[in-house]
Structures are given as C-alpha cells and as structure tokens.
Amino acid sequence: MAEADAAKHKAAYSGRKSESTRNPHTSRQSRRQKDLAALCPEERVLEQWRISSGSPVSDESKVQFQVQARENTHRLADVRLWEERHSRSSNKVQDTGTIFLEFFFDGSPADYHDNQEVFTQAFEKMIEQQLQERRVMEFRQKFATRRRGSAQPRNDGGDCGEGGGAEVIADDDNEWKEYLRRPVPATNVSVRSLREAGCCLTFLVCQTSISWQASEVLGQITFQEHFPIDGKPQEIPKCDKPMPRWAYGMMACTAFLLLITLLSWWQVLRQVIFPEGASPLVAETPPSYPGPLSIPP
Numbered sequence: 001m002a003e004a005d006a007a008k009h010k011a012a013y014s015g016r017k018s019e020s021t022r023n024p025h026t027s028r029q030s031r032r033q034k035d036l037a038a039l040c041p042e043e044r045v046l047e048q049w050r051i052s053s054g055s056p057v058s059d060e061s062k063v064q065f066q067v068q069a070r071e072n073t074h075r076l077a078d079v080r081l082w083e084e085r086h087s088r089s090s091n092k093v094q095d096t097g098t099i100f101l102e103f104f105f106d107g108s109p110a111d112y113h114d115n116q117e118v119f120t121q122a123f124e125k126m127i128e129q130q131l132q133e134r135r136v137m138e139f140r141q142k143f144a145t146r147r148r149g150s151a152q153p154r155n156d157g158g159d160c161g162e163g164g165g166a167e168v169i170a171d172d173d174n175e176w177k178e179y180l181r182r183p184v185p186a187t188n189v190s191v192r193s194l195r196e197a198g199c200c201l202t203f204l205v206c207q208t209s210i211s212w213q214a215s216e217v218l219g220q221i222t223f224q225e226h227f228p229i230d231g232k233p234q235e236i237p238k239c240d241k242p243m244p245r246w247a248y249g250m251m252a253c254t255a256f257l258l259l260i261t262l263l264s265w266w267q268v269l270r271q272v273i274f275p276e277g278a279s280p281l282v283a284e285t286p287p288s289y290p291g292p293l294s295i296p297p
Contacts, residue, residue, distance in 0.1 A: 052223040069122040074105035107204040120191040
C-alpha cells in the first residue's frame with residue numbers, strides 16, 4: 001500500500017521541476033562585511049552559508065551541478081547548510097575543516113532504493129569535476145589578465161613612466177607567483193545519507209560533508225551575492241525564470257487577509273471613537289416644529 005501511494009505521488013508531481021521557475025524566497029539580512037572579515041576563514045565561510053540560506057541558487061548552477069544517474073537527470077534546486085550538524089552554539093570548524101551541506105535535487109530517493117551507491121558515486125564525481133573545471137577557468141582568467149597587464153605600456157606621466165610602471169609590474173608578478181604557490185584545496189566530499197523532502201515538489205536531498213575551501217568555491221557559483229571572490233563582490237545576473245503559480249495565489253491570499261484585518265481594526269476603532277454609534281459624516285438634523293394652526297372659517 002505504501003509503495004502504491006509513493007508511486008501515485010511521484011506520478012502526480014513528475015512533471016513539476018524547480019528548474020522552470022524562480023525561487024520566491026529571499027535570504028535574511030546579511031551581516032556587515034567588516035564583521036565577516038573579523039572571522040577566521042573557516043568561520044567566515046560557515047557564516048556566509050548561514051546568511052545564504054533561503055536565497056535562490058543561480059540559474060547557471062542548476063545546470064552545472066546536475067547529476068546523471070541511471071539515465072535520469074537530476075538538476076540542482078537548492079543548497080543549504082546542514083543545520084543539524086552546525087548548531088548556533090557550536091560554530092567551530094577550524095579544527096575539523098569540514099562543513100556539512102544539503103544538496104536538493106529534482107527527483108526522489110525511491111529511484112535508487114535498491115542501490116543508493118549509483119547516485120552517490122555520480123554525485124561525488126560531478127562535484128570533483130566541477131571544482132576542477134572551476135580551478136582551470138580561474139587559472140585561465142588570471143593568466144589572461146596578467147598577459148594583458150604586461151602587454152600594455154605603463155606610461156601615466158611623470159615618474160610613473162619608469163619607476164611607477166616597474167612597481168606595478170612587480171606587484172602583478174608577485175600576485176601571480178603567490179597564486180601559483182597557493183595549494184590546490186582538497187575537496188574531501190563525502191555523502192552521508194539521502195532523504196526525501198518537499199510538498200508540492202519532491203526533492204532528493206543529498207546530505208554531505210565537504211572541506212571549507214571547496215564549500216567556498218561552491219558558494220561562489222551558487223550564491224554569487226553572498227560569496228565574493230578575493231574580497232570583490234560578483235556581478236549578479238538577472239533571473240529570467242517566472243514565479244511559480246502557487247506564489248501568486250499566496251500573495252493574493254495575503255492581500256485578502258490584510259484587507260480583512262484592516263477592516264476589522266477599523267470597526268473596533270470606530271466603536272471607541274464614536275461610542276454612540278453616530279457617524280461624523282452624517283450631520284444631525286434639527287427637530288422640526290409644526291407651523292401655526294389655521295382655523296377654517
């Protein structure tokens with residue numbers, strides 16, 4: 001009976017995908033940048049994941065972080081901090097260097113009830129591949145920027161034509177050498193469990209642990225407004241996806257309930273301001289007196 005209900009529920013929502021609509025939720029008010037800068041790198045990344053909770057993921061990440069398993073395509077719907085592993089009272093991650101995340105994909109764990117390793121292996125392979133491509137892209141961008149900077153003449157007038165230009169080139173070389181000496185961060189991704197979530201949409205939730213360096217790169221791709229690169233904010237692309245239909249219904253219900261609340265409060269205030277029930281818009285008419293009696297002849 002339970003399997004029949006699960007199959008019926010899956011068939012009812014099989015055509016609904018999060019990739020076709022926009023996430024109507026928004027994140028909490030972010031902390032000031034200097035507050036995050038005062039934290040150590042591990043704590044800063046953890047706090048950025050807390051702030052980004054509820055924000056819609058970028059459209060690029062929905063396609064970039066899709067999982068191919070058993071001829072099924074599971075696109076990314078959301079990424080959140082695994083709150084059960086990161087309580088508010090315990091935010092020390094510099095000792096372990098691990099951050100726990102939950103990845104929400106379109107689909108259901110029932111598709112892999114016989115062998116979950118099929119999905120977990122495909123997921124881990126996808127994460128490793130995407131992070132590697134991200135490193136290659138970052139290397140190419142920095143290399144192209146360095147080549148353009150060294151090819152352009154450094155003549156700004158005065159002493160900058162010689163000494164100033166040499167100092168700028170030396171700074172670029174030092175920055176490039178520092179980037180090359182930077183160690184490649186380990187991913188250390190590990191799938192802990194799979195679960196199901198959602199009401200109108202069914203999600204396959206992959207609960208994972210990952211190194212804080214790799215989680216920062218993931219945040220820079222999925223939540224560009226909360227994860228700057230080298231301290232510089234990213235340019236946020238506009239989302240062209242429509243809002244889901246249930247969001248319009250919820251907004252209409254909210255407006256109707258707000259109107260009912262305002263009318264109810266107006267009735268209460270009117271009884272307090274005008275206790276006798278007289279309306280200030282209706283003027284009281286003076287009493288009418290009969291005219292003089294006329295006696296017929």
